[in-house]
Structure formats: C-alpha cells, structure tokens
Amino acid sequence: MNEIKEWVAENIFLGLEVKEYLRRLITPFNIVAAGILIIGIPLIIIRYMQGLGAVIHGSNDQPFSLFLGWGLFCGVPLAATGYIMASAVYLFGMKDYKPLLRPAVLTGFVGYFFAVMFLLVDLGRPWRLPYPMVRSFGPASILFLVAWHVALYLTVQFVEFSPAVFEWINTRKLRKWAEGIAVGATIFGVILSTLHQSALGALYLLAPTKLHPLWYSPYLPTYFFISSIYAGLSMIIIESTLIYKFLPSRVDPQNFKVIDRLTLGLGKAASFVMITYFFLKIIGVAHGADWHLLFTRPYGYQFLIEVFGFVLIPCFMYVFGVRTGDVKLIRMAAFASVAGVIMNRLTIAMFALNWELPHREFLAPKEFLVILAIITIEILVYRWVVNRLPVHRAHPKFTHEEE
Amino acid sequence: MNRDRRKFLKLLGFGTVALGMQPGRAFASIDDTKINRPDSYGVLCDVTRCVGCRSCEEACNTVNRLPAPDKPFDDYAVFEEKRRPTSKAFTVVNQYQTSKGTLFRKIQCNHCLEPACATACLVHAYQKMPEGSVIWDEKLCIGCRYCMHACPFYVPAFEYESPVPRIRKCTLCYDRIHIGQLPGCVEACPMEALIFGKRSDLIRIARERIRKGPDKYLDHIYGELEAGGTSWMYLSSVPFHEIGLNTSVGTYPMAEYTRGFLSSVPLVLVIWPALLGSFYAFTKRNSEIKKHNDGARREEVKNSVHTKGVE
Amino acid sequence: MQSLFDLLTYTKGIEYIIAVSFLVVFVWFWKFAKGGEMVTVAVEREERVRVPGVLENLIGGFLLPREYFYHQGHTWVKPVEGDVVAIGLDDFSQKLVGRIEGIKVPSVGTLLKQGEKGLSVIVNSIPVDLLAPVDGEVIAVNPALQETPGKINRDPYGEGWLVRVRAPRFRANRSGLFSGELAKMWLDEVRGRLMTRLSPALGTVALDAGPAVSGIAERVAGEKWNDLVKEFLMVE
Numbered sequence: 001m002n003e004i005k006e007w008v009a010e011n012i013f014l015g016l017e018v019k020e021y022l023r024r025l026i027t028p029f030n031i032v033a034a035g036i037l038i039i040g041i042p043l044i045i046i047r048y049m050q051g052l053g054a055v056i057h058g059s060n061d062q063p064f065s066l067f068l069g070w071g072l073f074c075g076v077p078l079a080a081t082g083y084i085m086a087s088a089v090y091l092f093g094m095k096d097y098k099p100l101l102r103p104a105v106l107t108g109f110v111g112y113f114f115a116v117m118f119l120l121v122d123l124g125r126p127w128r129l130p131y132p133m134v135r136s137f138g139p140a141s142i143l144f145l146v147a148w149h150v151a152l153y154l155t156v157q158f159v160e161f162s163p164a165v166f167e168w169i170n171t172r173k174l175r176k177w178a179e180g181i182a183v184g185a186t187i188f189g190v191i192l193s194t195l196h197q198s199a200l201g202a203l204y205l206l207a208p209t210k211l212h213p214l215w216y217s218p219y220l221p222t223y224f225f226i227s228s229i230y231a232g233l234s235m236i237i238i239e240s241t242l243i244y245k246f247l248p249s250r251v252d253p254q255n256f257k258v259i260d261r262l263t264l265g266l267g268k269a270a271s272f273v274m275i276t277y278f279f280l281k282i283i284g285v286a287h288g289a290d291w292h293l294l295f296t297r298p299y300g301y302q303f304l305i306e307v308f309g310f311v312l313i314p315c316f317m318y319v320f321g322v323r324t325g326d327v328k329l330i331r332m333a334a335f336a337s338v339a340g341v342i343m344n345r346l347t348i349a350m351f352a353l354n355w356e357l358p359h360r361e362f363l364a365p366k367e368f369l370v371i372l373a374i375i376t377i378e379i380l381v382y383r384w385v386v387n388r389l390p391v392h393r394a395h396p397k398f399t400h401e402e403e
Numbered sequence: 404m405n406r407d408r409r410k411f412l413k414l415l416g417f418g419t420v421a422l423g424m425q426p427g428r429a430f431a432s433i434d435d436t437k438i439n440r441p442d443s444y445g446v447l448c449d450v451t452r453c454v455g456c457r458s459c460e461e462a463c464n465t466v467n468r469l470p471a472p473d474k475p476f477d478d479y480a481v482f483e484e485k486r487r488p489t490s491k492a493f494t495v496v497n498q499y500q501t502s503k504g505t506l507f508r509k510i511q512c513n514h515c516l517e518p519a520c521a522t523a524c525l526v527h528a529y530q531k532m533p534e535g536s537v538i539w540d541e542k543l544c545i546g547c548r549y550c551m552h553a554c555p556f557y558v559p560a561f562e563y564e565s566p567v568p569r570i571r572k573c574t575l576c577y578d579r580i581h582i583g584q585l586p587g588c589v590e591a592c593p594m595e596a597l598i599f600g601k602r603s604d605l606i607r608i609a610r611e612r613i614r615k616g617p618d619k620y621l622d623h624i625y626g627e628l629e630a631g632g633t634s635w636m637y638l639s640s641v642p643f644h645e646i647g648l649n650t651s652v653g654t655y656p657m658a659e660y661t662r663g664f665l666s667s668v669p670l671v672l673v674i675w676p677a678l679l680g681s682f683y684a685f686t687k688r689n690s691e692i693k694k695h696n697d698g699a700r701r702e703e704v705k706n707s708v709h710t711k712g713v714e
Numbered sequence: 715m716q717s718l719f720d721l722l723t724y725t726k727g728i729e730y731i732i733a734v735s736f737l738v739v740f741v742w743f744w745k746f747a748k749g750g751e752m753v754t755v756a757v758e759r760e761e762r763v764r765v766p767g768v769l770e771n772l773i774g775g776f777l778l779p780r781e782y783f784y785h786q787g788h789t790w791v792k793p794v795e796g797d798v799v800a801i802g803l804d805d806f807s808q809k810l811v812g813r814i815e816g817i818k819v820p821s822v823g824t825l826l827k828q829g830e831k832g833l834s835v836i837v838n839s840i841p842v843d844l845l846a847p848v849d850g851e852v853i854a855v856n857p858a859l860q861e862t863p864g865k866i867n868r869d870p871y872g873e874g875w876l877v878r879v880r881a882p883r884f885r886a887n888r889s890g891l892f893s894g895e896l897a898k899m900w901l902d903e904v905r906g907r908l909m910t911r912l913s914p915a916l917g918t919v920a921l922d923a924g925p926a927v928s929g930i931a932e933r934v935a936g937e938k939w940n941d942l943v944k945e946f947l948m949v950e
Contacts, residue, residue: 048566050566051563051564051566052546052561052568053563053564058563059563060489060490061487063549063551063561064548064552087679090683091679091682091683092682093686093687093690095690123547124544124546124547124561124568125545125546125568128526128546129545131545132525132526135526136543137526138525138527138528140658140665141522143523143525146525147525183683186679187675187676187679187680190675190679191672191676191679194671195672198664199664203549205660205663205664206519206522206523206658206660206661207553207555209555209651218660272743272744279736279739283733286725286728286729287725288725319743322747323746700899
C-alpha cells in the first residue's frame with residue numbers, strides 16, 4: 001500500500017504535496033485554459049441534451065461543418081507523426097532519430113484519440129460508435145474503412161507507446177514484450193496509416209458534382225496520403241520545438257545537442273515530399289484539364305495560394321534551411337507547412353464542397369468554442385503525459401536495453 | 404488562340420454531358436444493374452402536366468404522418484424560394500421560371516438503382532428493396548451523415564434538432580407499394596402528372612410520349628441513365644437544368660467512383676507487409692554488417708589513440 | 715474535341731510532360747538540397763576565406779585526402795621523395811582555428827620528434843602549437859607562407875604545406891599515424907566529440923555562412939577558443 005502511495009506522490013503529483021501541487025497549477029496558461037473549458041464543456045453538454053443543431057453548424061445540404069472538418073480531416077493528418085517516425089527508426093534504420101520516436105508516437109496517439117473524441121461529439125448517435133465494428137458492416141463504404149482503421153490504429157499506437165507507460169508503472173516484463181513487437185506494430189501501423197490517410201481523401205471521390213474541380217481529382221487519396229507525410233514530419237518539428245522551449249526540464253540534456261541536426265534531417269525529408277506533392281497537384285490539374293479554372297475568383301486564386309504559397313514556398317524554406325544549416329528557417333517552414341495542410345483539408349471539407357450552392361455560412365462561434373475547448377483538453381493531456389512519463393527522456397530505472 | 408480555347412472548353416463541357424447521354428455503354432456494373440432489376444417499380448413525373456397544386460406534398464405529409472408544416476399546403480408564397488426535402492417534408496414542389504414560362508417540379512428521393520447513400524453507409528443502414536424503394540433502417544444508423552454527403556441530389560435530411568436524430572426521406576411509400584397500393588403523392592395528383600409502374604414500362608411510356616409530342620418534350624428521360632439510373636424519372640419541355648435538375652451528374656453510379664480506391668485496399672494490405680518487411684530486413688542486415696565492421700575498427704582506433712600519441 | 719479519345723490524348727500528353735519535367739526538377743532539387751560546396755574566394759586581392767557554417771562542416775565533413783597520413787594532433791605527412799616528407803595542418807584544424815595570420819616554424823636543421831610540440835601557427839595574434847607527426851630534421855620551410863599565410867586555410871594539403879622534413883624513421887613513425895579507412899573513422903569520432911560541444915543556440919551561429927573570419931573554435935567556445943583548440947590538437 002505504501003508503495004502505491006509513494007508511486008502516486010512521485011508520479012502523479014510530481015513529488016509535491018497535494019496542496020502544493022494544486023497551488024502550482026495556477027499559472028497564466030492554466031487560467032486561460034480553464035476559461036476556455038468553462039465555456040466549452042457546457043456547450044458540449046448542451047449538444048448532447050438538445051441535439052446536434054444546438055452547437056454544430058451542419059445543414060442538410062452540407063452535413064460536415066468546421067467541427068468535423070477540423071476534428072477528423074485536420075486532426076488525422078496532423079497526427080501522422082507516429083507512423084513516420086516509427087518507420088524511420090525501425091524500418092529504415094535511422095537510429096539517430098530515436099530521441100524523437102516516443103514524442104512522435106505520443107503526438108500520434110493523442111491526436112487520433114482526440115479525433116475519436118471529436119467524432120463522439122459530431123456523430124448523431126455517438127453511443128453507436130462501435131456499430132461499424134461489431135453490429136453491422138457496410139464494406140462498400142469508404143467510411144467503413146476509415147472507422148476500422150482508426151480503431152485499429154489507435155490500438156497500434158497505444159501498443160507502440162506502451163513501453164513508456166510500462167516504464168512509468170515499473171513493469172519490466174510487459175515493457176520487454178511491448179518492445180519486442182515494436183517492429184511488427186510499426187509495419188501494421190504503416191499499412192493502416194497508408195490506407196486511412198488516403199481513405200479520408202477517397203471519402204470525397206463520390207461527390208464529383210459537389211467538390212470544386214480544382215480539388216476534385218481521382219488522385220485525392222494519393223494527395224491526402226502524401227500530404228500526411230510532410231504534415232507528420234512538420235508536426236514532429238513543431239512538437240519538439242515547443243516542448244524543448246517550454247518544458248526543457250523534461251528533456252534529456254543529450255537531446256539538446258542533436259536536436260538541431262535532427263530537425264535539419266526532418267526538414268530535408270519534408271522538402272522532398274513537398275516538391276513531389278507540388279508536382280502531383282499540377283498533374284491533377286492537367287488530368288482534369290482545369291487550367292482555365294486557375295484564374296477564377298475566388299477558388300482559382302485560393303488554389304494557387306494554397307499550392308504556391310503554402311506548399312512550394314514552405315518546401316523551399318525547408319531546402320534553404322537545410323543548405324545553410326538554418327534551423328530557425330526550418331522551424332518556420334514547419335509551421336507554414338502545417339498551415340497549408342489545414343488550409344487544404346478545410347477547403348476540401350467545407351469551402352470547395354458544394355461550391356455552387358447559394359447561401360452558405362461558415363461562421364459558427366459555438367462550434368469554434370467547442371473545438372477550442374477540445375484542443376485545450378488535448379494540449380493539457382499531452383502536457384500531463386510529458387511531465388510524468390519518460391517521453392523525451394529515459395526513465396532513470398531503465399537503461400537502454402537494446403542496441 | 405483564345406477563340407479556339409473557348410471553343411474547346413465549351414465542347415469539353417457539352418462533351419461530358421453528351422457522353423453521359425449515350426446509351427448502352429459497355430461498363431459491366433451499369434448494365435448488370437439494369438438487367439438485374441427489370442421489374443422494380445418507379446414513377447414517371449411529367450413536368451409539363453404539373454400545375455403546382457401541392458396536393459402531393461399534402462398527401463405525403465398525411466401518409467407518412469409528418470408534423471404540420473409552418474405554412475399550409477395551399478399557401479403558394481412558398482414558391483418564392485427554392486426549397487428542398489427536410490426532416491419534416493419528404494417532398495416539395497418548386498416553381499421555376501424557364502424558357503417556356505413557369506414550370507413546377509416535384510423533388511423527392513429518386514431511389515437510384517445504385518444508391519450512393521447505400522454505398523456510403525458504413526453500417527449498411529440503407530437497403531435497395533426489390534420493389535425499388537431505397538429505405539433507411541433506424542436501428543442501425545449512427546448519425547454520421549455520410550449518406551447526405553454522398554447523395555448527388557441532396558435528398559436525405561437529418562434531425563439536427565433531436566438528441567436521437569434520424570435520417571428522413573421519401574421511401575416511395577414502401578409500406579403501401581409492398582401491398583399493392585399507390586404511393587401517396589401519385590394517388591393524390593389531380594393532373595396525373597405522376598405515373599407509378601414498372602420502370603421498364605415507364606421508360607416505354609415516356610418514349611412514346613416523346614415520339615408523339617416532339618415539340619412538347621425534350622428528347623431525354625432524366626433518370627434513365629443519370630447516376631446509373633434512378634427509379635424516379637422526369638419528362639420535361641425545357642432543358643433539365645432549367646427546372647433545377649443537375650445535368651452533370653453523369654451516368655456512373657456514384658459507387659463507381661470509389662471502386663478504384665477500394666480495389667487497391669487489398670493490394671496495400673498484401674504488398675505493404677512484404678515491402679516494409681523487406682526494408683526492415685535489409686536495413687537490419689546492413690546495420691549488423693556495419694556493426695560488425697565498426698566493432699573491429701573501433702577497437703583499432705581506440706588502441707592507436709590511446710597507446711600511440713604523446714610519448 | 716468531341717470524344718474521350720481526344721480528351722485523353724490531350725490530358726495524358728500534358729501529364730506525361732509534367733511528369734518528365736518533374737524527374738528533371740527532382741534531380742536538380744536533390745543536388746540543391748545537398749548543400750553548397752565550400753567555395754573558396756579567389757584571393758589575389760584579399761586574404762579572406764569563406765568559412766562555411768559550423769553545422770555545414772559538421773554535416774558535410776572535412777577534407778581528408780587519401781594519400782596522406784594523419785597524426786592525432788591533426789597534422790599530416792606526405793612522402794615527397796626518398797625519405798623526405800612534407801608536413802602540414804589538416805582541413806579540420808584549419809577550420810577549427812580560423813584565419814591563420816602567420817606561422818612560427820623552427821629553422822632549417824631543427825630536429826622534430828613525433829608527438830611533441832614543434833611548429834605553431836598564429837591565430838588572433840596568439841601562437842597555436844601543433845604536434846609534429848614524425849621524427850626528423852627540418853630541411854625546408856614553405857617560403858610562400860611568409861607573404862600569404864592564408865594559403866594554409868585555402869589549400870591546407872597543397873600550397874599550404876608547412877615544412878619539409880628528412881624522416882629516416884618514417885616507416886616506424888607510420889604506426890603512429892592514421893590513413894585510409896582508419897583515418898575516416900578517427901575523424902568521425904573527432905567530429906562527434908566536437909558536436910557534443912554544440913549548444914542549442916547554434917541555429918543562429920550557423921547562419922553566417924558569409925565571408926567569416928573566425929574559426930569553428932571561436933564560434934563554438936567564444937573567448938575560450940584557445941582551450942578548445944588545445945584540446946582537439948592534443949597539445950598538453
């Protein structure tokens with residue numbers, strides 16, 4: 001009993017007395033977060049009591065609004081960090097990137113977990129979430145594929161992250177087992193990711209009359225998959241930047257010496273993916289013979305801004321950063337790339353969809369507040385885990401038993 | 404250059420529609436469908452006969468026990484805006500100003516032969532019945548609204564105002580036609596603008612009308628081939644887009660657009676493990692060789708650094 | 715264009731052209747991303763050397779020509795003819811110390827002993843000691859270095875040679891030197907050790923890839939550069 005008490009005091013309350021811990025919680029960031037949650041959580045409760053329409057801005061013509069547009073369509077590519085880093089380290093042998101592996105897997109896990117949370121708020125009957133898994137199958141549907149893969153992938157991500165959890169609760173055997181199946185889990189994870197990242201794009205394949213031709217393309221699945229790769233790479237850069245800046249006490253000091261080199265490496269990889277993606281987009285325009293649409297207002301210009309301003313330019317920011325060893329430029333490129341992916345997904349999910357329908361409204365303050373609340377919770381959860389678990393640093397009791 | 408380009412683009416646009424209107428293309432999926440359901444029922448809506456009395460709307464409301472509407476069925480001010488089916492109204496009639504004057508068209512679920520909604524539903528909550536109706540099962544729906552996204556005609560409506568929401572749409576009065584009755588709207592129409600019957604018969608009737616009235620009707624049955632063919636078909640005196648029907652829907656069933664992607668899924672499931680496993684094996688082998696060599700070399704270097712050097 | 719055939723001919727044609735241009739662009743992109751070569755500014759007028767960013771060097775590597783022998787104090791030996799060898803400073807140390815302003819070498823006839831101090835270069839007006847890589851007698855000093863000591867930075871393995879030495883025991887000395895693959899491994903290790911000195915703020919430091927004058931040591935350790943140099947050149 002005493003052992004458990006000790007463990008809780010050390011690992012939950014960070015070695016502080018409870019009162020002290022609670023007092024330490026009062027920081028500007030936490031106050032702002034609390035403010036957001038005080039508004040957001042009641043809204044979520046209202047959504048469940050009064051139906052979707054009370055909070056979500058969907059309509060009969062446009063059933064998916066900003067809420068799902070952000071939660072599912074943006075959340076999933078931004079959580080692509082896990083499979084990319086795991087492939088790099090386990091499948092391509094880039095052991096140098098080990099310091100970034102666990103954070104990437106954690107980002108991925110938290111990202112997908114909260115994508116499911118978003119779903120639970122957005123679904124009309126969320127208690128039926130398991131239905132496509134257990135009750136009734138609709139395999140002709142691409143959404144069926146997405147549902148299964150997200151569920152499976154969440155499990156895989158957890159398994160990949162579990163060594164950190166097992167270290168935390170001090171179970172050597174379980175941890176060894178988890179590390180043993182790491183490679184298999186990684187391969188499985190890459191398969192799942194390939195399929196569901198592209199499936200999210202394929203969801204729009206059966207709406208050729210609704211999606212603006214500059215974005216509609218039989219290549220949609222490929223676009224979503226490839227952009228998820230550089231989105232993941234960029235997110236790893238952003239995550240490490242933020243954690244190394246705001247939570248440096250939780251980072252292994254050795255890592256500070258290599259992080260710049262690793263960031264450059266990630267930037268280099270991202271640049272190659274992005275130049276490829278850029279050309280694929282051009283091929284897509286050629287495929288649909290849509291050249292004349294490039295200069296229409298507003299969609300043509302929006303497409304040009306997205307592809308040139310938020311794909312090509314960040315791509316070259318990455319390349320220049322790599323050439324001159326300018327890590328700061330790489331970090332800025334990461335933010336720009338992620339902004340571009342968000343822009344792309346939101347455009348496809350909302351703006352370019354049903355582009356010919358009259359009277360469309362996108363401003364939805366209540367929806368926005370709920371999104372903000374869930375993102376806040378996501379950040380708080382992530383911070384909680386990084387503060388306590390051996391994510392950016394090794395657990396003192398576990399030396400590196402491999403290699 | 405500009406003129407040619409414009410011409411080309413126009414041709415491209417019309418070409419797409421023209422392509423769509425060619426009958427009998429050799430795509431196995433479409434032909435099989437039409438062959439498989441020769442006896443399913445449908446409705447032929449003759450737009451030239453509709454006078455906008457909204458009796459069909461009223462009948463639908465009664466038959467399906469829908470709540471009373473905000474504006475009564477004899478209020479024709481509703482025609483001032485374009486309406487669509489909602490969770491409380493499975494069918495609506497809209498008024499259109501066309502090249503041949505004021506026309507009315509009834510909107511409802513078209514009960515496609517290969518419904519996009521059914522394809523899209525991840526819990527198989529939709530079924531295309533042999534009679535022709537596409538119906539939705541409340542016991543399975545999880546409220547994801549993907550069917551609404553998939554429907555090219557913007558038909559399914561969702562009860563956003565309910566904590567236990569349903570999808571609502573026309574069922575071609577399945578309960579009635581199942582026992583040999585007519586759908587409510589068909590029975591109620593005073594102008595006999597709606598005819599219920601076997602789809603194959605309806606097509607013949609429609610063709611006959613077109614043949615007999617070449618000035619009256621456009622030579623096209625909307626729904627014969629659109630979206631892979633629908634049970635509800637339209638005859639019109641003006642081009643269909645003038646009465647609000649989407650003419651760029653094409654003749655593929657919407658499901659056809661996702662076939663390519665779905666076919667590649669098993670390929671990825673099989674090829675990826677082999678491919679990625681090979682990468683892993685390859686890099687493992689390489690790193691083991693390197694380790695072995697490094698180990699030997701490292702020893703050498705360490706020795707020379709420490710022993711040779713400053714005497 | 716009335717048919718699917720015409721449409722496909724047009725679109726597919728353009729797509730193939732784009733795909734092929736991508737291949738070309740990709741090759742260029744790859745080269746571009748690999749980074750700048752170290753360009754040495756032609757030096758008739760100025761003694762300035764372009765020293766690439768620290769990170770660039772650490773990633774790009776230091777020159778290590780094959781036919782040379784290297785001492786762990788970062789001096790090299792190259793047989794000239796008979797038992798005469800040339801001695802110089804390697805690329806790593808040249809970059810480490812930065813702009814060399816002059817040299818202090820022993821006069822002709824002085825005896826050098828492998829592993830002991832014997833030569834020095836002048837950086838920031840301070841003499842930096844080097845360890846002699848072989849035993850032998852100095853028979854010549856590079857005359858060009860009196861006028862243009864910058865040659866050591868620009869061409870450390872060629873025109874920047876320091877002294878020529880008659881080394882009758884070169885065969886024996888060889889066992890204390892690195893060459894070939896071993897030299898590469900040794901330099902890798904050295905590079906690694908230098909990397910651990912880098913601080914997170916290096917991002918901005920690496921930015922100045924312009925005509926900088928200071929060496930890696932100064933940019934990494936600031937005022938304590940001489941200590942860092944002594945450590946890596948194995949002096950004391």
